[in-house]
Amino acid sequence: MLKRKSGPLVVLEDGTVLLDDAHPGAEKAREALAGFAELVKRPGTMHTYRMTPLSVWNAASQGKPAEEILDCLEANARYGVPGAAAGRVKQWLSRYGELELTSIEDGMLLLSGPAARLREITDECIASWGAARAADGIAVPGDRRGDLKRELLRMGMPVVDHAGYREGEALRIGLRGELPSGKPFRLRDYQLQAVERFCRDGVQGEGGSGVIVLPCGAGKTVVGAAALARLGCATLILTSGTTSVRQWRRELVEKTTIAEDDIGEYTGENKQVRPVTIASYQIMGRRGSGGHMDLFSRRDWGLIIYDEVHLLPAPVFRLTAELQATRRLGLTATLVREDGRAEDVFSLIGPKLFELPWKALEREGWIAAVSCREVRVPLPEEDGETYDGAGARAQLRLAGENPRKAEAVRRLLERHPGKPALVIGQYLRQLSSLGRELEAPVLSGSTPPEEREELYSRFNSGSLPVLVVSKVANFAIDMPDAAVAIQVSGSYGSRQEEAQRIGRLLRPKEDNRAYFYTVVTDGTKETEFALKRQLFMIEQGYTYEIAEKGSL
Structure with missing residues:
Protein backbone atom coordinates (compact mmCIF):
# COMPACT_ATOMS: atom_id res chain seq x y z
CA MET A 1 0.00 0.00 0.00
CA LEU A 2 1.27 3.47 -0.91
CA LYS A 3 2.17 5.65 2.01
CA ARG A 4 0.01 8.76 2.12
CA LYS A 5 1.64 12.17 2.59
CA SER A 6 -0.02 15.54 2.84
CA GLY A 7 1.03 16.93 -0.56
CA PRO A 8 -1.34 18.61 -3.04
CA LEU A 9 -0.32 16.44 -6.05
CA VAL A 10 -1.34 12.97 -7.13
CA VAL A 11 1.07 11.68 -9.79
CA LEU A 12 -0.15 8.90 -12.09
CA GLU A 13 1.95 6.41 -14.02
CA ASP A 14 1.10 7.86 -17.47
CA GLY A 15 2.46 11.32 -16.62
CA THR A 16 -0.90 12.78 -15.55
CA VAL A 17 -0.72 14.94 -12.42
CA LEU A 18 -3.76 15.86 -10.33
CA LEU A 19 -3.57 19.08 -8.31
CA ASP A 20 -5.85 19.39 -5.27
CA ASP A 21 -6.76 23.06 -5.51
CA ALA A 22 -8.23 23.03 -1.98
CA HIS A 23 -4.85 22.10 -0.46
CA PRO A 24 -2.98 24.92 1.34
CA GLY A 25 0.13 24.20 -0.74
CA ALA A 26 -1.72 24.25 -4.07
CA GLU A 27 -0.63 27.72 -5.23
CA LYS A 28 3.09 27.06 -4.76
CA ALA A 29 2.81 23.61 -6.36
CA ARG A 30 0.83 25.04 -9.29
CA GLU A 31 3.49 27.63 -10.02
CA ALA A 32 6.19 24.95 -10.13
CA LEU A 33 4.05 22.49 -12.08
CA ALA A 34 3.30 25.02 -14.82
CA GLY A 35 7.00 24.97 -15.71
CA PHE A 36 6.89 21.40 -17.05
CA ALA A 37 3.23 20.32 -17.40
CA GLU A 38 0.07 21.62 -19.05
CA LEU A 39 -3.36 22.02 -17.45
CA VAL A 40 -5.92 20.06 -19.48
CA LYS A 41 -9.09 20.21 -17.36
CA ARG A 42 -10.33 21.31 -13.96
CA PRO A 43 -13.44 19.50 -12.72
CA GLY A 44 -14.19 20.68 -9.18
CA THR A 45 -11.13 21.20 -7.02
CA MET A 46 -9.02 18.49 -8.71
CA HIS A 47 -7.17 20.04 -11.63
CA THR A 48 -5.67 17.68 -14.20
CA TYR A 49 -2.22 18.39 -15.65
CA ARG A 50 -0.30 16.33 -18.15
CA MET A 51 3.44 16.08 -18.63
CA THR A 52 4.32 15.62 -22.31
CA PRO A 53 7.60 15.38 -24.19
CA LEU A 54 7.16 18.96 -25.44
CA SER A 55 6.34 20.42 -22.02
CA VAL A 56 9.39 18.66 -20.53
CA TRP A 57 11.67 19.72 -23.41
CA ASN A 58 10.60 23.32 -22.96
CA ALA A 59 11.57 22.96 -19.31
CA ALA A 60 14.92 21.50 -20.35
CA SER A 61 15.52 24.44 -22.70
CA GLN A 62 15.34 26.72 -19.64
CA GLY A 63 17.93 24.65 -17.80
CA LYS A 64 15.67 22.42 -15.69
CA PRO A 65 17.30 18.99 -15.17
CA ALA A 66 15.34 15.80 -14.54
CA GLU A 67 16.32 15.92 -10.87
CA GLU A 68 14.66 19.31 -10.37
CA ILE A 69 11.39 18.16 -11.94
CA LEU A 70 11.33 14.88 -10.04
CA ASP A 71 12.29 16.58 -6.76
CA CYS A 72 9.36 18.98 -7.23
CA LEU A 73 6.96 16.09 -7.86
CA GLU A 74 8.32 14.06 -4.95
CA ALA A 75 8.11 16.97 -2.52
CA ASN A 76 4.45 17.58 -3.37
CA ALA A 77 3.18 14.10 -4.25
CA ARG A 78 0.59 12.69 -1.87
CA TYR A 79 1.44 9.08 -2.69
CA GLY A 80 4.95 9.46 -4.07
CA VAL A 81 6.00 9.40 -7.72
CA PRO A 82 5.34 6.12 -9.57
CA GLY A 83 8.41 4.59 -11.13
CA ALA A 84 6.79 4.62 -14.58
CA ALA A 85 6.13 8.38 -14.38
CA ALA A 86 9.67 9.09 -13.19
CA GLY A 87 10.98 6.89 -15.98
CA ARG A 88 9.02 8.85 -18.59
CA VAL A 89 10.43 12.16 -17.39
CA LYS A 90 13.98 10.82 -17.38
CA GLN A 91 13.59 9.30 -20.82
CA TRP A 92 12.15 12.48 -22.35
CA LEU A 93 14.84 14.65 -20.80
CA SER A 94 17.58 12.26 -21.87
CA ARG A 95 16.49 12.87 -25.46
CA TYR A 96 16.99 16.65 -25.14
CA GLY A 97 20.55 17.51 -26.16
CA GLU A 98 21.38 14.07 -27.55
CA LEU A 99 21.24 15.24 -31.16
CA HIS A 162 24.60 24.91 -32.74
CA ALA A 163 24.94 25.69 -36.44
CA GLY A 164 25.13 29.46 -35.89
CA TYR A 165 23.59 32.45 -37.62
CA ARG A 166 24.48 35.05 -40.21
CA GLU A 167 25.42 38.47 -38.85
CA GLY A 168 23.08 40.37 -41.14
CA GLU A 169 23.36 43.98 -42.21
CA ALA A 170 24.95 46.07 -39.43
CA LEU A 171 22.85 48.76 -37.76
CA ARG A 172 23.96 51.40 -35.27
CA ILE A 173 21.41 51.35 -32.48
CA GLY A 174 21.40 51.39 -28.70
CA LEU A 175 18.98 51.79 -25.80
CA ARG A 176 18.33 55.25 -24.43
CA GLY A 177 19.14 56.02 -20.82
CA GLU A 178 16.44 58.66 -20.77
CA LEU A 179 13.08 58.82 -22.52
CA PRO A 180 12.04 61.88 -24.57
CA SER A 181 9.85 62.85 -21.61
CA GLY A 182 12.97 63.17 -19.45
CA LYS A 183 12.14 60.09 -17.40
CA PRO A 184 15.07 57.70 -16.83
CA PHE A 185 14.85 54.40 -18.68
CA ARG A 186 16.45 51.06 -17.96
CA LEU A 187 15.43 47.47 -18.40
CA ARG A 188 13.69 45.74 -15.53
CA ASP A 189 15.63 42.82 -14.08
CA TYR A 190 13.45 40.16 -15.71
CA GLN A 191 13.58 41.96 -19.08
CA LEU A 192 17.37 41.99 -18.89
CA GLN A 193 17.38 38.28 -18.01
CA ALA A 194 15.19 37.53 -21.02
CA VAL A 195 17.48 39.46 -23.37
CA GLU A 196 20.54 37.72 -21.93
CA ARG A 197 18.98 34.29 -22.48
CA PHE A 198 18.18 35.11 -26.09
CA CYS A 199 21.50 36.71 -26.99
CA ARG A 200 23.73 33.98 -25.53
CA ASP A 201 24.80 32.98 -29.01
CA GLY A 202 27.13 30.00 -28.93
CA VAL A 203 26.58 29.19 -25.24
CA GLN A 204 25.36 25.59 -25.28
CA GLY A 205 23.14 26.46 -28.24
CA GLU A 206 20.90 28.59 -26.02
CA GLY A 207 21.07 31.89 -27.89
CA GLY A 208 19.91 33.20 -31.22
CA SER A 209 16.55 31.47 -31.50
CA GLY A 210 13.71 30.90 -29.07
CA VAL A 211 10.63 32.25 -27.39
CA ILE A 212 10.23 34.70 -24.51
CA VAL A 213 6.94 34.27 -22.60
CA LEU A 214 5.74 37.25 -20.57
CA PRO A 215 2.20 38.46 -19.83
CA CYS A 216 0.69 41.42 -21.64
CA GLY A 217 1.81 44.65 -19.99
CA ALA A 218 5.14 43.20 -18.84
CA GLY A 219 7.12 44.79 -21.66
CA LYS A 220 7.60 42.17 -24.37
CA THR A 221 8.12 44.94 -26.93
CA VAL A 222 10.88 46.39 -24.74
CA VAL A 223 12.57 42.95 -24.68
CA GLY A 224 12.42 42.85 -28.48
CA ALA A 225 13.84 46.36 -28.79
CA ALA A 226 16.64 45.52 -26.36
CA ALA A 227 17.55 42.35 -28.28
CA LEU A 228 17.65 44.37 -31.50
CA ALA A 229 19.92 46.96 -29.86
CA ARG A 230 22.18 44.26 -28.39
CA LEU A 231 22.66 42.52 -31.76
CA GLY A 232 22.89 45.73 -33.81
CA CYS A 233 21.60 44.32 -37.08
CA ALA A 234 18.87 44.84 -39.67
CA THR A 235 15.66 43.42 -38.23
CA LEU A 236 12.29 42.33 -39.60
CA ILE A 237 9.47 42.54 -37.04
CA LEU A 238 6.21 40.68 -37.70
CA THR A 239 3.20 41.60 -35.58
CA SER A 240 -0.56 41.24 -35.45
CA GLY A 241 -1.87 44.28 -37.32
CA THR A 242 -1.48 47.88 -38.39
CA THR A 243 -2.16 49.23 -34.90
CA SER A 244 0.59 47.13 -33.35
CA VAL A 245 2.94 48.01 -36.24
CA ARG A 246 2.60 51.65 -35.22
CA GLN A 247 2.99 50.82 -31.52
CA TRP A 248 6.26 49.03 -32.27
CA ARG A 249 7.46 52.08 -34.18
CA ARG A 250 6.61 54.39 -31.28
CA GLU A 251 8.39 52.11 -28.78
CA LEU A 252 11.53 51.95 -30.91
CA VAL A 253 11.66 55.71 -31.40
CA GLU A 254 11.03 56.33 -27.70
CA LYS A 255 13.39 53.76 -26.21
CA THR A 256 16.23 53.32 -28.71
CA THR A 257 18.62 55.61 -30.56
CA ILE A 258 17.46 54.49 -33.99
CA ALA A 259 16.75 57.23 -36.53
CA GLU A 260 13.08 57.41 -37.50
CA ASP A 261 14.05 57.19 -41.19
CA ASP A 262 15.57 53.77 -40.50
CA ILE A 263 12.17 52.33 -39.51
CA GLY A 264 9.83 51.13 -42.23
CA GLU A 265 6.15 50.20 -41.98
CA TYR A 266 5.05 47.41 -44.31
CA THR A 267 1.26 47.33 -44.22
CA GLY A 268 -1.67 47.71 -46.59
CA GLU A 269 -1.00 51.44 -46.64
CA ASN A 270 2.81 51.59 -46.67
CA LYS A 271 5.43 49.38 -48.31
CA GLN A 272 8.61 50.72 -46.74
CA VAL A 273 11.61 48.36 -46.53
CA ARG A 274 14.23 49.88 -44.24
CA PRO A 275 16.92 48.60 -41.82
CA VAL A 276 14.17 47.91 -39.28
CA THR A 277 10.94 46.94 -41.03
CA ILE A 278 7.69 46.21 -39.19
CA ALA A 279 5.06 44.19 -41.04
CA SER A 280 1.70 42.66 -40.17
CA TYR A 281 0.90 38.96 -40.36
CA GLN A 282 -2.13 39.76 -42.48
CA ILE A 283 -0.12 41.22 -45.34
CA MET A 284 2.52 38.48 -45.13
CA GLY A 285 -0.14 35.79 -45.33
CA ARG A 286 -1.95 37.12 -48.39
CA ARG A 287 -2.13 34.67 -51.27
CA GLY A 288 -1.63 35.05 -54.98
CA SER A 289 -0.25 38.21 -56.56
CA GLY A 290 -0.92 40.14 -53.37
CA GLY A 291 1.52 38.01 -51.36
CA HIS A 292 4.55 39.65 -49.82
CA MET A 293 6.65 36.70 -48.68
CA ASP A 294 9.59 38.11 -50.62
CA LEU A 295 9.97 40.62 -47.79
CA PHE A 296 11.96 37.92 -45.98
CA SER A 297 14.68 38.26 -48.64
CA ARG A 298 14.49 41.98 -49.39
CA ARG A 299 17.38 42.79 -47.00
CA ASP A 300 20.11 40.90 -45.21
CA TRP A 301 18.13 40.53 -41.99
CA GLY A 302 20.19 39.55 -38.95
CA LEU A 303 17.11 39.10 -36.74
CA ILE A 304 13.44 38.33 -37.23
CA ILE A 305 11.08 39.10 -34.34
CA TYR A 306 7.77 37.23 -34.30
CA ASP A 307 5.52 39.28 -32.02
CA GLU A 308 2.47 37.40 -30.71
CA VAL A 309 4.12 34.21 -31.97
CA HIS A 310 1.06 32.20 -30.90
CA LEU A 311 -0.72 33.81 -33.89
CA LEU A 312 1.86 32.75 -36.48
CA PRO A 313 -0.03 31.69 -39.66
CA ALA A 314 0.86 28.56 -41.63
CA PRO A 315 2.42 30.40 -44.63
CA VAL A 316 4.89 32.14 -42.32
CA PHE A 317 5.71 28.80 -40.64
CA ARG A 318 6.54 27.36 -44.07
CA LEU A 319 8.93 30.16 -44.94
CA THR A 320 10.45 30.19 -41.45
CA ALA A 321 11.63 26.62 -42.09
CA GLU A 322 13.94 28.12 -44.75
CA LEU A 323 15.24 30.90 -42.47
CA GLN A 324 17.09 28.90 -39.85
CA ALA A 325 20.37 30.78 -40.47
CA THR A 326 18.69 34.00 -39.29
CA ARG A 327 18.23 34.69 -35.58
CA ARG A 328 14.58 34.32 -34.58
CA LEU A 329 12.90 35.75 -31.49
CA GLY A 330 9.32 34.83 -30.60
CA LEU A 331 7.39 36.97 -28.13
CA THR A 332 4.09 35.90 -26.56
CA ALA A 333 1.97 35.96 -23.42
CA THR A 334 1.12 32.28 -23.87
CA LEU A 335 2.57 29.48 -25.98
CA VAL A 336 -0.89 27.91 -26.19
CA ARG A 337 -1.86 27.27 -29.81
CA GLU A 338 -5.38 26.00 -30.40
CA ASP A 339 -4.31 24.57 -33.79
CA GLY A 340 -1.85 22.12 -32.21
CA ARG A 341 1.21 23.67 -33.88
CA ALA A 342 3.19 24.25 -30.68
CA GLU A 343 5.74 21.73 -31.99
CA ASP A 344 6.37 23.95 -35.02
CA VAL A 345 7.05 26.93 -32.77
CA PHE A 346 9.56 24.82 -30.82
CA SER A 347 11.38 23.45 -33.87
CA LEU A 348 11.24 26.45 -36.25
CA ILE A 349 11.27 29.52 -33.97
CA GLY A 350 13.05 27.84 -31.07
CA PRO A 351 12.40 26.51 -27.58
CA LYS A 352 11.04 28.50 -24.67
CA LEU A 353 14.05 30.41 -23.33
CA PHE A 354 12.48 32.50 -20.60
CA GLU A 355 9.15 32.67 -18.78
CA LEU A 356 7.87 34.31 -15.63
CA PRO A 357 4.57 33.33 -13.96
CA TRP A 358 1.95 36.06 -14.16
CA LYS A 359 1.39 36.00 -10.40
CA ALA A 360 5.11 36.49 -9.75
CA LEU A 361 5.02 39.73 -11.74
CA GLU A 362 1.81 40.75 -10.00
CA ARG A 363 3.43 40.28 -6.58
CA GLU A 364 6.26 42.59 -7.63
CA GLY A 365 3.79 45.24 -8.85
CA TRP A 366 4.91 45.05 -12.48
CA ILE A 367 1.41 44.13 -13.64
CA ALA A 368 -2.02 44.89 -12.19
CA ALA A 369 -3.85 42.43 -9.93
CA VAL A 370 -6.91 41.19 -11.84
CA SER A 371 -10.07 39.84 -10.22
CA CYS A 372 -11.92 37.39 -12.51
CA ARG A 373 -15.63 36.62 -12.30
CA GLU A 374 -17.93 34.51 -14.46
CA VAL A 375 -21.47 35.90 -14.55
CA ARG A 376 -24.20 33.48 -15.64
CA VAL A 377 -27.49 34.75 -17.05
CA PRO A 378 -30.51 32.69 -18.17
CA LEU A 379 -31.60 32.26 -21.76
CA PRO A 380 -34.98 33.92 -22.47
CA GLU A 381 -37.79 31.37 -22.29
CA GLU A 382 -38.90 32.15 -25.82
CA ASP A 383 -35.44 31.16 -27.14
CA GLY A 384 -35.28 27.86 -25.23
CA GLU A 385 -37.11 25.77 -27.82
CA THR A 386 -35.06 27.27 -30.67
CA TYR A 387 -31.86 26.49 -28.76
CA ASP A 388 -32.85 22.85 -28.11
CA GLY A 389 -33.52 22.23 -31.79
CA ALA A 390 -30.44 23.96 -33.16
CA GLY A 391 -27.07 22.52 -34.22
CA ALA A 392 -23.96 22.98 -32.08
CA ARG A 393 -22.70 26.10 -33.88
CA ALA A 394 -26.13 27.74 -33.86
CA GLN A 395 -26.55 26.89 -30.17
CA LEU A 396 -23.29 28.62 -29.30
CA ARG A 397 -24.30 31.71 -31.24
CA LEU A 398 -27.74 31.83 -29.61
CA ALA A 399 -26.09 31.60 -26.19
CA GLY A 400 -23.41 34.13 -27.12
CA GLU A 401 -25.92 36.71 -28.37
CA ASN A 402 -28.32 36.23 -25.46
CA PRO A 403 -30.10 39.63 -25.21
CA ARG A 404 -30.23 39.35 -21.41
CA LYS A 405 -26.47 39.93 -21.35
CA ALA A 406 -27.04 43.64 -22.05
CA GLU A 407 -28.60 44.21 -18.62
CA ALA A 408 -25.72 42.33 -16.96
CA VAL A 409 -23.21 44.53 -18.80
CA ARG A 410 -24.95 47.71 -17.64
CA ARG A 411 -25.00 46.54 -14.03
CA LEU A 412 -21.35 45.56 -14.14
CA LEU A 413 -20.38 48.95 -15.50
CA GLU A 414 -22.35 50.59 -12.68
CA ARG A 415 -20.16 48.70 -10.18
CA HIS A 416 -17.08 50.57 -11.44
CA PRO A 417 -18.01 54.20 -12.07
CA GLY A 418 -15.18 56.26 -13.50
CA LYS A 419 -13.01 53.27 -14.44
CA PRO A 420 -12.12 52.94 -18.16
CA ALA A 421 -13.99 49.87 -19.43
CA LEU A 422 -13.88 47.60 -22.48
CA VAL A 423 -16.84 45.50 -23.62
CA ILE A 424 -15.41 42.68 -25.76
CA GLY A 425 -17.26 40.23 -27.99
CA GLN A 426 -17.30 37.99 -31.01
CA TYR A 427 -20.50 38.86 -32.87
CA LEU A 428 -20.79 42.21 -34.64
CA ARG A 429 -24.60 42.32 -34.45
CA GLN A 430 -24.41 41.88 -30.68
CA LEU A 431 -21.68 44.51 -30.36
CA SER A 432 -23.59 47.03 -32.48
CA SER A 433 -26.64 46.56 -30.26
CA LEU A 434 -24.55 47.02 -27.09
CA GLY A 435 -22.91 50.10 -28.57
CA ARG A 436 -26.31 51.70 -29.10
CA GLU A 437 -27.57 50.76 -25.63
CA LEU A 438 -24.41 51.99 -23.89
CA GLU A 439 -24.01 55.00 -26.18
CA ALA A 440 -20.44 53.86 -26.80
CA PRO A 441 -18.52 53.58 -30.09
CA VAL A 442 -17.88 50.14 -31.58
CA LEU A 443 -14.41 49.25 -32.82
CA SER A 444 -14.15 46.24 -35.18
CA GLY A 445 -11.91 44.87 -37.91
CA SER A 446 -13.58 47.14 -40.47
CA THR A 447 -12.81 50.31 -38.51
CA PRO A 448 -10.24 52.35 -40.53
CA PRO A 449 -6.77 52.63 -38.89
CA GLU A 450 -7.09 56.40 -38.42
CA GLU A 451 -10.42 56.01 -36.62
CA ARG A 452 -8.97 53.23 -34.46
CA GLU A 453 -6.08 55.46 -33.44
CA GLU A 454 -8.53 58.23 -32.55
CA LEU A 455 -10.66 55.90 -30.41
CA TYR A 456 -7.60 54.51 -28.62
CA SER A 457 -6.39 58.04 -27.99
CA ARG A 458 -9.75 59.16 -26.57
CA PHE A 459 -9.97 56.06 -24.39
CA ASN A 460 -6.42 56.51 -23.07
CA SER A 461 -7.02 60.20 -22.36
CA GLY A 462 -10.14 59.44 -20.30
CA SER A 463 -12.57 61.28 -22.56
CA LEU A 464 -14.12 57.97 -23.69
CA PRO A 465 -15.18 55.93 -20.62
CA VAL A 466 -16.50 52.82 -22.44
CA LEU A 467 -15.34 51.26 -25.70
CA VAL A 468 -17.04 48.27 -27.35
CA VAL A 469 -14.50 46.15 -29.23
CA SER A 470 -14.50 43.01 -31.38
CA LYS A 471 -11.72 40.42 -31.75
CA VAL A 472 -9.25 43.21 -32.56
CA ALA A 473 -8.93 43.56 -28.77
CA ASN A 474 -7.30 40.12 -28.68
CA PHE A 475 -4.14 41.50 -30.17
CA ALA A 476 -1.38 43.93 -29.27
CA ILE A 477 -3.27 47.15 -28.59
CA ASP A 478 -2.00 49.56 -25.99
CA MET A 479 -4.68 50.82 -23.61
CA PRO A 480 -2.74 51.13 -20.34
CA ASP A 481 -5.57 52.63 -18.28
CA ALA A 482 -8.17 49.96 -19.07
CA ALA A 483 -9.33 48.74 -15.66
CA VAL A 484 -12.51 46.79 -16.49
CA ALA A 485 -13.17 44.29 -19.28
CA ILE A 486 -16.52 42.59 -19.84
CA GLN A 487 -16.45 39.67 -22.25
CA VAL A 488 -19.86 38.93 -23.76
CA SER A 489 -18.88 36.28 -26.33
CA GLY A 490 -15.77 34.54 -27.62
CA SER A 491 -14.20 31.98 -29.94
CA TYR A 492 -15.34 28.64 -28.54
CA GLY A 493 -12.95 27.39 -25.82
CA SER A 494 -9.92 29.49 -26.78
CA ARG A 495 -7.50 29.66 -23.83
CA GLN A 496 -5.31 31.93 -25.91
CA GLU A 497 -8.09 34.45 -26.48
CA GLU A 498 -9.01 34.54 -22.79
CA ALA A 499 -5.41 35.29 -21.83
CA GLN A 500 -5.09 38.00 -24.47
CA ARG A 501 -8.29 39.73 -23.39
CA ILE A 502 -7.33 39.70 -19.73
CA GLY A 503 -3.96 40.97 -20.85
CA ARG A 504 -5.57 44.24 -21.92
CA LEU A 505 -5.98 45.03 -18.20
CA LEU A 506 -2.50 44.24 -16.92
CA ARG A 507 -0.68 47.53 -17.32
CA PRO A 508 0.18 48.96 -13.86
CA LYS A 509 -2.33 51.49 -12.56
CA GLU A 510 -2.63 53.93 -9.68
CA ASP A 511 -4.32 51.35 -7.43
CA ASN A 512 -2.96 48.43 -9.51
CA ARG A 513 -6.38 46.73 -9.52
CA ALA A 514 -8.41 45.56 -12.52
CA TYR A 515 -11.59 43.53 -13.08
CA PHE A 516 -12.42 40.95 -15.74
CA TYR A 517 -15.94 39.63 -16.23
CA THR A 518 -17.09 36.95 -18.64
CA VAL A 519 -20.86 36.89 -19.15
CA VAL A 520 -22.17 33.48 -20.24
CA THR A 521 -25.60 31.92 -20.74
CA ASP A 522 -26.36 29.45 -17.97
CA GLY A 523 -27.26 25.86 -18.86
CA THR A 524 -25.80 26.05 -22.39
CA LYS A 525 -22.66 24.96 -24.21
CA GLU A 526 -21.26 28.41 -23.52
CA THR A 527 -20.61 27.48 -19.89
CA GLU A 528 -18.68 24.39 -21.05
CA PHE A 529 -16.53 26.47 -23.36
CA ALA A 530 -15.99 29.04 -20.59
CA LEU A 531 -14.36 26.32 -18.47
CA LYS A 532 -11.97 25.51 -21.31
CA ARG A 533 -11.20 29.17 -21.97
CA GLN A 534 -10.17 29.70 -18.37
CA LEU A 535 -7.60 26.87 -18.26
CA PHE A 536 -4.50 28.94 -19.01
CA MET A 537 -5.40 31.61 -16.46
CA ILE A 538 -6.14 28.96 -13.83
CA GLU A 539 -2.73 27.46 -14.60
CA GLN A 540 -1.23 30.89 -13.87
CA GLY A 541 -2.87 30.94 -10.44
CA TYR A 542 -6.00 32.99 -11.16
CA THR A 543 -9.41 32.02 -9.83
CA TYR A 544 -12.85 32.70 -11.30
CA GLU A 545 -15.67 33.53 -8.93
CA ILE A 546 -19.01 32.26 -10.26
CA ALA A 547 -21.98 34.62 -9.91
CA GLU A 548 -25.60 34.53 -11.01
CA LYS A 549 -26.97 37.72 -12.52
CA GLY A 550 -28.97 38.42 -9.41
CA SER A 551 -25.85 38.36 -7.23
CA LEU A 552 -23.79 40.88 -9.18
Missing part, protein backbone atom coordinates in the same frame (compact mmCIF):
# COMPACT_ATOMS: atom_id res chain seq x y z
CA GLU A 100 23.22 18.34 -32.10
CA LEU A 101 23.46 20.27 -35.33
CA THR A 102 26.75 22.01 -36.20
CA SER A 103 28.11 23.78 -39.23
CA ILE A 104 30.81 22.17 -41.40
CA GLU A 105 32.22 23.24 -44.78
CA ASP A 106 30.53 24.14 -48.07
CA GLY A 107 27.22 25.11 -46.50
CA MET A 108 26.72 21.67 -45.03
CA LEU A 109 25.59 20.81 -41.52
CA LEU A 110 26.44 17.81 -39.37
CA LEU A 111 23.81 16.07 -37.26
CA SER A 112 25.68 14.19 -34.53
CA GLY A 113 24.71 12.16 -31.49
CA PRO A 114 24.73 8.62 -30.09
CA ALA A 115 25.13 6.05 -32.85
CA ALA A 116 22.08 4.13 -31.66
CA ARG A 117 19.92 7.26 -31.91
CA LEU A 118 21.19 8.12 -35.39
CA ARG A 119 20.37 4.60 -36.55
CA GLU A 120 16.71 5.25 -35.63
CA ILE A 121 16.57 7.79 -38.45
CA THR A 122 15.56 5.87 -41.57
CA ASP A 123 17.39 6.01 -44.88
CA GLU A 124 14.16 7.24 -46.50
CA CYS A 125 14.04 10.18 -44.12
CA ILE A 126 17.69 11.02 -44.74
CA ALA A 127 17.17 10.87 -48.49
CA SER A 128 14.18 13.27 -48.22
CA TRP A 129 16.56 15.90 -46.78
CA GLY A 130 19.16 15.32 -49.50
CA ALA A 131 21.44 14.17 -46.67
CA ALA A 132 23.91 11.30 -46.34
CA ARG A 133 25.35 9.26 -43.52
CA ALA A 134 28.93 10.11 -42.57
CA ALA A 135 31.49 8.56 -40.23
CA ASP A 136 30.66 11.01 -37.44
CA GLY A 137 26.97 11.61 -38.07
CA ILE A 138 24.65 12.68 -40.89
CA ALA A 139 25.70 15.41 -43.36
CA VAL A 140 22.75 17.66 -44.22
CA PRO A 141 22.45 20.56 -46.72
CA GLY A 142 22.15 23.87 -44.86
CA ASP A 143 18.88 24.77 -46.56
CA ARG A 144 17.16 21.70 -45.01
CA ARG A 145 17.91 22.80 -41.45
CA GLY A 146 14.32 23.62 -40.57
CA ASP A 147 12.81 20.55 -42.24
CA LEU A 148 15.23 18.31 -40.36
CA LYS A 149 14.47 19.85 -36.95
CA ARG A 150 10.72 19.75 -37.48
CA GLU A 151 10.70 16.13 -38.69
CA LEU A 152 12.99 14.87 -35.92
CA LEU A 153 10.93 16.60 -33.24
CA ARG A 154 7.85 14.79 -34.51
CA MET A 155 9.84 11.56 -34.17
CA GLY A 156 10.57 12.38 -30.53
CA MET A 157 14.15 13.54 -31.14
CA PRO A 158 14.59 17.25 -30.38
CA VAL A 159 17.69 18.77 -31.98
CA VAL A 160 19.88 21.34 -30.22
CA ASP A 161 20.98 23.72 -32.98
